[in-house]
Amino acid sequence: MNATFEALGTSTGFPRVSIYFPTPPTFPDYEQDPIRLSNALRRVASELEQVGYSQTDIGGLLDEARARGKDDPFWRYQDHGLGVFIEAGRTEWVRLPAAPPELTVVADKYHVRPVIHFLRDQGGYHVLTVSRDGPHFYNGSHDRSGTGLQEIHLEAFPESLEELRERTDLDTNVGFHTRDRGSRVGGSNAPKFAALGESPDDYDDTLLDGYTRAVAKAVDGHLATSRAPLAVIALPRTLGRLKQQITYREALFDGEASDPHALDAQGLERRALGIVEPRLTEDRENLRDRMRQAAAGSGQPFLSNLQEIIHAAEAGRVEAVFLAENETVWGHYDPAYRVVRIDHESGPQNEDLLNLAALKTLATGGEARTLPDDLTAEIGPIAALLRY
Numbered sequence: 001m002n003a004t005f006e007a008l009g010t011s012t013g014f015p016r017v018s019i020y021f022p023t024p025p026t027f028p029d030y031e032q033d034p035i036r037l038s039n040a041l042r043r044v045a046s047e048l049e050q051v052g053y054s055q056t057d058i059g060g061l062l063d064e065a066r067a068r069g070k071d072d073p074f075w076r077y078q079d080h081g082l083g084v085f086i087e088a089g090r091t092e093w094v095r096l097p098a099a100p101p102e103l104t105v106v107a108d109k110y111h112v113r114p115v116i117h118f119l120r121d122q123g124g125y126h127v128l129t130v131s132r133d134g135p136h137f138y139n140g141s142h143d144r145s146g147t148g149l150q151e152i153h154l155e156a157f158p159e160s161l162e163e164l165r166e167r168t169d170l171d172t173n174v175g176f177h178t179r180d181r182g183s184r185v186g187g188s189n190a191p192k193f194a195a196l197g198e199s200p201d202d203y204d205d206t207l208l209d210g211y212t213r214a215v216a217k218a219v220d221g222h223l224a225t226s227r228a229p230l231a232v233i234a235l236p237r238t239l240g241r242l243k244q245q246i247t248y249r250e251a252l253f254d255g256e257a258s259d260p261h262a263l264d265a266q267g268l269e270r271r272a273l274g275i276v277e278p279r280l281t282e283d284r285e286n287l288r289d290r291m292r293q294a295a296a297g298s299g300q301p302f303l304s305n306l307q308e309i310i311h312a313a314e315a316g317r318v319e320a321v322f323l324a325e326n327e328t329v330w331g332h333y334d335p336a337y338r339v340v341r342i343d344h345e346s347g348p349q350n351e352d353l354l355n356l357a358a359l360k361t362l363a364t365g366g367e368a369r370t371l372p373d374d375l376t377a378e379i380g381p382i383a384a385l386l387r388y
Contacts, residue, residue: 008092008110011087012109013087015106016108018110018112020100020101021040021081021082022102023075023078023095024080025080025150030076034069034072034075036102040104041065065086065091078152079150079152080097081097081100085110094115094225095152095225095226096114097228098141112358116362125141125272126228127230127268128215129268130239133160135157137154149265149268149269149272152222154219156214157214157215208241212242216245229276230246230250232246233263236257258271291322291383295383301388302383303383304380304382309384312384313357313361313364316364316365319385321357321366321369324370324381329353330343330346331343333353333356354381357384
């Protein structure tokens with residue numbers, strides 16, 4: 001897990017505010033996004049008032065999120081959904097590759113189940129193409145067939161390499177050095193000086209290196225909260241640099257070093273899926289098959305009782321917990337007596353106990369996935385494969 005997601009999963013103490021809502025990435029639909037956020041923040045403020053928080057304390061907690069007004073450029077650079085996580089002195093914004101249902105939870109732990117679902121189980125992936133004409137970034141979903149790739153505009157992306165070259169100051173009086181032995185560059189009668197290297201090839205290499213480093217930095221920053229695979233597609237010279245510069249752990253590099261310009265929209269999606277599909281399906285299908293075998297009585301031990309699963313997760317015995325996608329179990333877990341109390345409503349004293357089971361599993365190195373519909377009908381809203 002990346003550092004941001006780990007921090008969300010382990011952060012405790014009331015209040016921890018979790019907000020989810022869809023963010024259509026196209027105009028004019030995205031103009032509704034700040035309204036959705038504002039409505040959610042009003043619900044949060046109301047819940048906090050009910051438990052005795054003053055307007056000053058509420059303002060201190062929510063003011064950073066409230067500052068994302070309708071004119072903020074932030075809304076023009078969203079994916080299909082957004083998660084907002086708020087605690088004192090900190091607000092995290094997590095882009096989601098598919099639209100979540102609108103949800104607001106105020107509790108003593110973050111509600112991370114939708115993030116787990118979208119980033120670990122749904123088959124979401126990213127695509128980066130880089131050519132001399134500019135970088136492009138896309139999101140796709142293995143389960144969302146027929147919709148193609150959704151391009152996401154990253155503000156931190158550099159211009160095209162050619163525009164970068166044109167912007168470079170070629171004034172011989174600034175940033176240049178003379179070549180040794182008085183040699184001239186370019187063959188004209190006027191004395192010239194070598195920029196950023198000893199030859200035009202050196203200069204081109206230096207420009208390309210700076211260009212790809214800027215691309216890598218933008219992508220690494222954008223994917224700070226993602227665990228989905230990233231397909232990187234470029235020609236060999238550019239691809240080689242990106243392999244060295246991108247630090248995102250789930251980056252997968254095009255083995256054929258394809259030219260992005262030679263691919264139409266359908267060709268790009270096919271090429272990207274060819275790169276990421278083995279990673280997307282292998283772990284997911286393996287875990288699901290093992291869960292089905294366990295439920296049939298021919299596999300490893302498993303549990304379907306919520307309280308027993310929480311106990312096993314606390315002991316580090318859960319290898320993988322499976323959660324029903326569209327069900328929530330509100331209630332309270334008393335860690336002193338290790339007893340689960342089921343309720344029917346959310347509130348400051350309650351939390352989603354399925355979310356709690358996932359957090360406890362992740363904290364001890366386990367995996368969290370969506371429970372397939374056929375097993376949900378057979379078993380209930382939760383099941384867990386045990387290590388022992």
